[in-house]
Amino acid sequence: MTRAVIFDLDGTLIDSAPDIHAAANKVMARHGLAPFTQQEARGFVGHGAGIFIERCLAARNAGDRPGLQAQALSDFLEIYETAFDHTVTYSGVTEALENLIEQGLVLGLCTNKPESPARAVLRHLDLARFFPVIIGGDSLSQRKPDPAPLHAAISASGARDAVFVGDSEVDAETSHRAGIPFALFTEGYRKIPVEELTHRVAFSDFAHLPDITRTILG
Known part of the structure; x- marks a missing residue:
C-alpha cells in the first residue's frame, strides 16, 4: 500500500523569507516605491x-496604478527565479526526508510558490x-487553500493514504478542506497561535517527523 507525505515549501522545508524580502525590495525600488x-x-x-505582489x-x-501589478509581478518572478542566496533548509530537514524515504514513503510537494x-530552489539546496511529485502555485488553475492542488499531489504520488506537512494558516485550511491529516511545523510563517489552527499534531523539530508520520499513517 503506497503512502505519501506531501510538504509545503516556504516556511516548512526552507526559510526563504530573506530572499523573498530582497526580491520584493528590488521590485519596489524599480518602481520608485519604499522598501519593506x-x-x-x-x-x-x-x-x-501574484497575491504577494498585490499585497506589496x-x-x-x-x-x-495602471499596469503596475502585471509589470511588478513579471519583475518579481524574473528576480525570484534565482533568488536563493540567503535561503536555507530548516535544521534536520534532509535527515528527516532520508528517513521517510527509507520507510518506503513517497514524498511530494504542494506549494503556492510558482x-x-x-524546482530551482530545490535543485540549489539538493x-x-x-x-x-511537485505541484506549484501555477501548476493548476487553483491554489491553496483550495484542496485541488493537494489532491493532485496525492494522486500523482499514487498514494492511498497521506499526511500533509505545512506551517501556515493556508496549509491548515487546505488540509482541512482536503480531509487529509495535517502536521504543523511551528517554526515557519504562521501568523496566529498554534492552538487556533486545525492540525493532527504540531512539531518544532524535524527529528520528530518520521515518528509522527508512522503514528498518523500506521
Whole structure:
C-alpha cells in the first residue's frame, strides 16, 4: 500500500523569507516605491506570487496604478527565479526526508510558490532528489487553500493514504478542506497561535517527523 507525505515549501522545508524580502525590495525600488522590512514582507507570504505582489503594492498605496501589478509581478518572478542566496533548509530537514524515504514513503510537494522557482530552489539546496511529485502555485488553475492542488499531489504520488506537512494558516485550511491529516511545523510563517489552527499534531523539530508520520499513517 503506497503512502505519501506531501510538504509545503516556504516556511516548512526552507526559510526563504530573506530572499523573498530582497526580491520584493528590488521590485519596489524599480518602481520608485519604499522598501519593506523583512517582517512586513514575510507577512505577505502564503498565497502565491501574484497575491504577494498585490499585497506589496497595496501596502504602498500603488495597487491601482495602471499596469503596475502585471509589470511588478513579471519583475518579481524574473528576480525570484534565482533568488536563493540567503535561503536555507530548516535544521534536520534532509535527515528527516532520508528517513521517510527509507520507510518506503513517497514524498511530494504542494506549494503556492510558482513551479519553476520551486524546482530551482530545490535543485540549489539538493532537495529535488526527494520529490518525484511537485505541484506549484501555477501548476493548476487553483491554489491553496483550495484542496485541488493537494489532491493532485496525492494522486500523482499514487498514494492511498497521506499526511500533509505545512506551517501556515493556508496549509491548515487546505488540509482541512482536503480531509487529509495535517502536521504543523511551528517554526515557519504562521501568523496566529498554534492552538487556533486545525492540525493532527504540531512539531518544532524535524527529528520528530518520521515518528509522527508512522503514528498518523500506521
